[in-house]
Amino acid sequence: MSRLFRDVEGGPLCPQGSVVCIGAFDGLHLGHRALVRHAVARAQALGVPAVAVSFEPLPREFFGKAAPPPRLTLPRAKVEGLLALGVDHVGLLRFNARLAAISAEQFVREVLIARLQACEVWVGPEFRFGKGRAGDIATLQALGVELGYTADEIAPVLLDSERVSSTRIRAALSAGDFANAARLLGRPYAIGGHVIHGQHLGRTLGFPTANLRFGGKVPALSGIYATRVHGVGARAWPSVSSFGTRPTVDGVEPLLEAHLFDFDGDLYGRRIEVEFVAKLRDEEKFPDLPTLVAQMHRDATEARRLLMNEQQRATA
Template identity: 45%
Template sequence: MAIGNFDGVHRGHQAVLDAARSEAVRRDAPLVCLTFEPHPRTLFRPDQPVPRLTPAPMKARLLSALGFDAVVEHRFDRETASLSADAFVAKVLVDELGARHVVVGFDFQFGAYRTGTPAFLVAEGAARGFGVTVVEGFADEGGAIVSSSRIRSDLGRGDVAVAAGLLGYRWTVEAPVVHGQKLGRTLGYPTANMAFASDDLLAHGIYAVKFRRADGTLHGGVASYGRRPTFDNGAALFETYLFDFSGDLYGETAEVSLFAYLRGEEKFDGIAPLVAQMDRDAAEARAFLAHATPLSPLDAAIAF
């Protein structure tokens, strides 16, 4: 059993998850991930929630692609937060889940007032009959520890390629397709519109993307994320023009993987210069996607 929040399921998390998979194979045991919903900061600081890299459904999808047999989403509420570290071990890990071996990261803390540490967990495991592996921090090629906060900062600057290097896959969002103002149709670029839960995670701009429909079919595309300053400067929407596609997508829950940041959002002096730039954006996105290759087996499963 791997335990953690795993927001982003990035390469640092994957080191923990890989260690759990190795133990499951060695012990011929089911491979399970224990995670917590909502994010603890949502409980303690509801006015400042964490912009989620991977909301629960996307996290489960990624964990499934990594070979996990089950994901246990333990509700993080006041009752859970008040459990002492030893009560959490006894009640959740032993009584409820019957853990045979637990794998955590070096900075994992749990229990009331975060008094449970990896060292405490090792001692509890020895006393209660389950094994514990503590995985050290995972550093990138430059020697810096990979973290969810770093990736959020990269996405906030539009650095989706850098974020992908830390994630080990192209960052992917999942949301239902909603009705917009249908401005794209009048410009020759009909779009699938999606509203994100958080508007402060991703930089506004134009992106080369891949769009996966609910039935699994995949389309390349070019997406605009922002407030449409040429028109209304309204609420932020993620609007994807799918290449070589016609049809109705309303109501579908789709996934969009971001491959490249092409440019920032701009206000144009009229429709003609806007459409001319959209033509260039679409051509650039097609060219980029034509040469894109998977970063990892996980990337291949999610974005290809």
């Protein structure tokens, strides 16, 4: 049975041994997928569990609290994605002051050996770990000789002669280049979550929305978008979405608001996924609600047009 664990402390999880892969896995792009699939294949060959180890918050979020970096994937989506790739256990370790202070050797002894009984460890290119990022693949290999496991890194996954990375995907999303982001991810970029109650202002203005929070994280994109919503019916539902802080109505927390075209139903509490297709414009503050509503109508018309054209190209 698949299992999620959060703590460094605790008893052995894999007494028969394991194959471990480690990474931030933000976005689960083509490079991450290659690493995880390789670890899963090695685990199957050895007849032991495959374990993916990541962190929450991500180390760069912990150390950059004043200006957190953008996130591609929320924790739940990351865990679900890793399990879907075939891992048996996911370690979403709480990255706190204690874990930040653990040396590379301590991490190996306490997590990889005492907790996971690793027999193989796999990482991506340029992997660093431990206090001060002092550990690397050479550290893993040297300790492996002493502790009885092997360690190696997979070759980088290249696209257009450049390594696939979360940084490239964030840049593509920021530029509204969803086609390139999808190539790097291996799938269209989407954000999922449970629909929550908002201020119900959209319904008052004639644009009811399904609202998703972004878990207190900083999103990698903001603005108004042509989108598709999955999880509502048998097909992806065409929609127009706003993702941002809603400056006209003095919003603060980033909120993803999807208006589903020609939809009449209650989505509260349902888990949906909003797929981004094209950016219409940046978020802006309007002088009053009538001006905002007029722009919302223009956005909806443009989103319908873009989605219809894209569908026609796909079926041509």
